[in-house]
Amino acid sequence: MLEPSLDLYGATFDKVDVVLSDLLVKSHARYALIVDRTGFVLMHQRAVWAPKPPSLDSLATLIASNYSANAAIAKLFGEDGFRETVQQGTDVGTYLEELGDKALLVTVFDASAPLGKVKLFTKKAVEQIRFLLEGVDEPRPTFEPDQAWSDDTGALLDGLFTERTHP
Amino acid sequence: MLEPSLDLYGATFDKVDVVLSDLLVKSHARYALIVDRTGFVLMHQRAVWAPKPPSLDSLATLIASNYSANAAIAKLFGEDGFRETVQQGTDVGTYLEELGDKALLVTVFDASAPLGKVKLFTKKAVEQIRFLLEGVDEPRPTFEPDQAWSDDTGALLDGLFTERTHP
Structure with a gap:
C-alpha cells in the first residue's frame, strides 16, 4: 500500500504548521504545501485572503510526478535532481x-507576491522545517484500544447487525 | 507521422541561428535549443567552451513531455500553461x-552564468525570434528531382544491384 513517506505528528506538526503560516504572511503567497514525493499532501496552509484552492490531492500528485520526470532531465546533466523549480x-x-x-515544499503565489520574497521566505521555511524534522524524538503515536473503545465498538456493531424490530 | 510543427529554413534559419549564438555569448549559458512542443529539436547552439552536451533528442523529448505535464498544473489554477520555468x-x-x-526556447546554464542574465537574454532572444518568425514570407523549400539527380540515382541503383563480377 502507498503510504506517506514522512511522518508529521504531535508538537512537530504544530511547529511546522506555524512555519507555513508564517511563510504565507511574509511572502504574500496564496498556499503552501508539503508534498510527499509519492504524491501525498502532508500539510497545507492557505492565506486568509486567498481564493479557494483547486483539489490539493490532484495538485500534489501532479507535482510529485512532474518532479520525478524533471529529475530525468537533471540526470542527463549528471545531477540528482533539480533543487528548486x-x-x-x-x-x-x-x-x-x-x-x-x-x-x-511548494509555494503557490500570484502577481501580488514578488518572486524574490517568495523564494527568500520559502528557502527560510525549508531550513526551519529541516531543523524541526531533524530534532524529532517524539514517539510515533500508537493506537491502543481500551475498554471504552471496545464497549463503544461493540454497541455500534450490535446496532448495525441486530434484527430490526418492526413496530 | 510526427513532424516538427515549426518550419525553420533559409535566411530565417540563419538569422535565428545568430540570435541563439548571441544569447550564449551574452548570458554565458552552455546550450540554447529551440524545441518543438511535440519533442523535436528544431535548432541548437553550443557555447565554444561548453562540455559535450547529452543527447539533445532525449532532452527535447523530456522537456516537451514535462512542459505538457506542467500545463496540467497550470490548468488547475485556470492558466493555459506556465510561460516560463x-x-x-x-x-x-x-x-x-x-x-x-x-x-x-530552452537555455541550459551552469554556475558560471548568473540567472538574471540568463533570464534577461533569453527573454530578448524570444522576442527577436518571434519577430523573425512573424516576418517569414520566404517560400518553403521544395524538392524537384532534375535530370542530374535522376542520372545519379540510376547509377547508384545499378551499382547496388548489378551482379558482382568476380576477378
Missing part, C-alpha cells in the same frame, strides 16, 4: 524546493 | 520560455 504563468506561479530526500 | 540543480540549470504556441 519556479514556474510562472500569467497570474499564478509555483515555487518548489526539495525538503530532504522525501518531500517537497 | 526555471529549474536549478547543484551545478546545471535550465530556463524555458514559450516561443509562440508551438515551440519552446
Whole structure:
C-alpha cells in the first residue's frame, strides 16, 4: 500500500504548521504545501485572503510526478535532481524546493507576491522545517484500544447487525 | 507521422541561428535549443567552451513531455500553461520560455552564468525570434528531382544491384 513517506505528528506538526503560516504572511503567497514525493499532501496552509484552492490531492500528485520526470532531465546533466523549480504563468506561479530526500515544499503565489520574497521566505521555511524534522524524538503515536473503545465498538456493531424490530 | 510543427529554413534559419549564438555569448549559458512542443529539436547552439552536451533528442523529448505535464498544473489554477520555468540543480540549470504556441526556447546554464542574465537574454532572444518568425514570407523549400539527380540515382541503383563480377 502507498503510504506517506514522512511522518508529521504531535508538537512537530504544530511547529511546522506555524512555519507555513508564517511563510504565507511574509511572502504574500496564496498556499503552501508539503508534498510527499509519492504524491501525498502532508500539510497545507492557505492565506486568509486567498481564493479557494483547486483539489490539493490532484495538485500534489501532479507535482510529485512532474518532479520525478524533471529529475530525468537533471540526470542527463549528471545531477540528482533539480533543487528548486519556479514556474510562472500569467497570474499564478509555483515555487518548489526539495525538503530532504522525501518531500517537497511548494509555494503557490500570484502577481501580488514578488518572486524574490517568495523564494527568500520559502528557502527560510525549508531550513526551519529541516531543523524541526531533524530534532524529532517524539514517539510515533500508537493506537491502543481500551475498554471504552471496545464497549463503544461493540454497541455500534450490535446496532448495525441486530434484527430490526418492526413496530 | 510526427513532424516538427515549426518550419525553420533559409535566411530565417540563419538569422535565428545568430540570435541563439548571441544569447550564449551574452548570458554565458552552455546550450540554447529551440524545441518543438511535440519533442523535436528544431535548432541548437553550443557555447565554444561548453562540455559535450547529452543527447539533445532525449532532452527535447523530456522537456516537451514535462512542459505538457506542467500545463496540467497550470490548468488547475485556470492558466493555459506556465510561460516560463526555471529549474536549478547543484551545478546545471535550465530556463524555458514559450516561443509562440508551438515551440519552446530552452537555455541550459551552469554556475558560471548568473540567472538574471540568463533570464534577461533569453527573454530578448524570444522576442527577436518571434519577430523573425512573424516576418517569414520566404517560400518553403521544395524538392524537384532534375535530370542530374535522376542520372545519379540510376547509377547508384545499378551499382547496388548489378551482379558482382568476380576477378
